[in-house]
Amino acid sequence: MNKFFTATLVCTLAACTTTDPYTGESKTNNTSAGAIIGAVAGAAVGVASSSKKDRGKGALTGAVAGGAIGGGVGYYMDTQETELRQQLQGSGVQVQRNGDNINLIMPGNITFETGKYNIRPQFYDVLNSVAVVLTEFNKTAVNIGGHTDSTGSNDFNQLLSERRAQSVRDYLGERKVVYSRMKATGYGPRYPIASNSNSAGREQNRRVEIQLSPL
Known part of the structure; x- marks a missing residue:
């Protein structure tokens, strides 16, 4: 990689960092992180596909193209995350971000009655x-996971978790979310996020998680 590209990348990294006003820590936003990753990957491709004398030019061209693609995905997911946080504020749903994935964690106190897969009326909103x-941001895959606590047999919990995930998928489908985007999976009690030894923990484990990923 030529010196010009190296200097450009260093400047880009510096420009993409911001200071959190609450913690005082420097951090890189998701859009910028995607652009940087795309730029580095694009530069590598550009070098590999260029002749020796043109490698500097190939790196720069690849970096520009890769950065545009990476930044575009990051921006799309950033915007979707912001909209979800606004829509779900005060609902009890956790909105978590992991790279370009967004995870919605919906606890048992708002989703389903114990042992049932019929959606609670308060879960409709x-x-x-x-x-x-999801209908506005239609370029994301929707992976719906059903989870249970450890009460009862594994076979019962597995089937219950599958039906809960399917109930959520069907409801979203009725609200014009395209079915081909959605996948419903039941995990039974295999992935607890709290202790099953008390009622509060079991309620947290009886949950639905929706992971949104770029298509």
């Missing part, structure tokens, strides 16, 4: 809000 965002 939450799913309606999610559907509004």
Whole structure:
């Protein structure tokens, strides 16, 4: 990689960092991180596909193209995350971000009655809000996971978790989220996020998680 590209990348990294006003820490936003990753990957491709004398030019060209693609995905997911946080504020749903993935964690106190897979009436508003965002941001895959606590047999819990995930998928489908984007999976009690030894922990484990990923 030539010196010009190296200097450009260093400047880009510096420009993409911001200071968190609450913690005082420097951090890189997701859009910028995507652009940087794309730029580095694009530069590598550009070098590999260029002749020796043109490698500097190839690196720079690849970096520009890769950065545009990476930044575009990051911006799309950033915007979707912001909209979800606004729609779900005060609902009890956790919105978590992991790279270009967004995870919605919906606890048992708002989703389903114990041992049932019929959607609770108070869960309708939450799913309606999610559907509004998903129909607007239609370039994401929607992976719906059903989870249970450890009470009862594994076979019962596995089937229950599958039906809960399917209930959420069907409800979102009725709200015009395209079915081909959605996958429903039941995990039974295999992935607890709290202790099953008390009622509060079991309620947290009886949850639905929706992971959104770029298509």
